[in-house]
Amino acid sequence: MGEPSWTTLHLDEAYEVVASAMDLHPRCGLVLGTGLSGMADAMSVQGELLYTAVPHHPISTVPSHQGRYLWGTWAGVEVMVLQGRFHLYEGYSPVQIAFPIRLMARLGIKVLIVSNAAGGLNPRFEPGDLMLITDHINFTGQNPLVGPNVDALGPRFPDMTEPYCRRLQDIVRKEALKAGLPLREGVYAGVLGPSMETAAETRFLRAAGADAVGMSTVMEVIAAVHAGLKVVGISVISNVNRPDCYEPVPLEKVIETASAAGPKLMHLLERSLPRIATTLEDSENDGKDSL
Ligand code: HPA
Numbered sequence: 001m002g003e004p005s006w007t008t009l010h011l012d013e014a015y016e017v018v019a020s021a022m023d024l025h026p027r028c029g030l031v032l033g034t035g036l037s038g039m040a041d042a043m044s045v046q047g048e049l050l051y052t053a054v055p056h057h058p059i060s061t062v063p064s065h066q067g068r069y070l071w072g073t074w075a076g077v078e079v080m081v082l083q084g085r086f087h088l089y090e091g092y093s094p095v096q097i098a099f100p101i102r103l104m105a106r107l108g109i110k111v112l113i114v115s116n117a118a119g120g121l122n123p124r125f126e127p128g129d130l131m132l133i134t135d136h137i138n139f140t141g142q143n144p145l146v147g148p149n150v151d152a153l154g155p156r157f158p159d160m161t162e163p164y165c166r167r168l169q170d171i172v173r174k175e176a177l178k179a180g181l182p183l184r185e186g187v188y189a190g191v192l193g194p195s196m197e198t199a200a201e202t203r204f205l206r207a208a209g210a211d212a213v214g215m216s217t218v219m220e221v222i223a224a225v226h227a228g229l230k231v232v233g234i235s236v237i238s239n240v241n242r243p244d245c246y247e248p249v250p251l252e253k254v255i256e257t258a259s260a261a262g263p264k265l266m267h268l269l270e271r272s273l274p275r276i277a278t279t280l281e282d283s284e285n286d287g288k289d290s291l
Helices: 006-021 037-042 094-106 166-179 199-207 218-226 251-285
Strands: 028-032 044-050 068-074 077-083 111-120 130-138 184-190 212-214 230-240
Touching: 006 044, 006 094, 028 037, 028 094, 028 251, 037 077, 037 251, 068 251, 077 094, 077 251, 094 218, 111 130, 111 218, 111 251, 130 166, 130 218, 130 251, 166 230, 166 251, 184 218, 184 230, 212 230, 218 230, 230 251
Parallel strands: 028 077, 028 111, 111 230, 130 184, 184 212
Antiparallel strands: 044 068, 068 077, 111 212, 130 230
């Protein structure tokens, strides 16, 4: 056995603090994106911890992101929520962005639900639509797994054939259908930002097979897959980028549209969470360690 890496030492120290503050053991973790933080009001909160109280934890710099862990129950399911996330464009390294995800995995989270606000590239999309993420393209040129692999955290070359769990996608699709909630689906292109895409970049991303573009999510999902978590991703389409009649997209507009669509996403999650929790339990009772 080699020396433990600083990543695991830092995670151990953070784990001690969060684990001793938490009085429940949620299996589902949620990451709330731009304009969607308010969704945490829907849960019954049992405790919270500011990122500033967690050793080695990155701190949010974007005013629309609050920066704390919340835990409690949502739709009767124990959950842990990361309220306020980290972006490469803020200057965080991919490893810093992976930190809370790895911490949640260490705390026993098995399913990670990530939400974000994204620009639509698929011309059929409308602002305010929800999009189930079926796959992603990492256009950031970065990866949280670069460097010596810490085998205790996950494999050197994690499989990415199913980064977004198909069984869990099915649950979300079915719940959307039952609730009469239109749900788009597609590929999320993760870019570095913070400059928005040019018209030519928008055409390129669309031609590459993406349906939506955003500046978050892919680092977290790669870290989650590495850690063996099952991932569900949902984008709120805050704007639709049409390169032939391209319009500026101010941040206020992104926040406003994403916030307005928040209740729809909340409704979908409230319906899906109990089914996700039962599916997770069933697969564990079957003796399988994965969904
Ligand atoms: N581009 C990149 N990121 C985004 C967008 C966009 O149009 N909208 C929301 N996040």
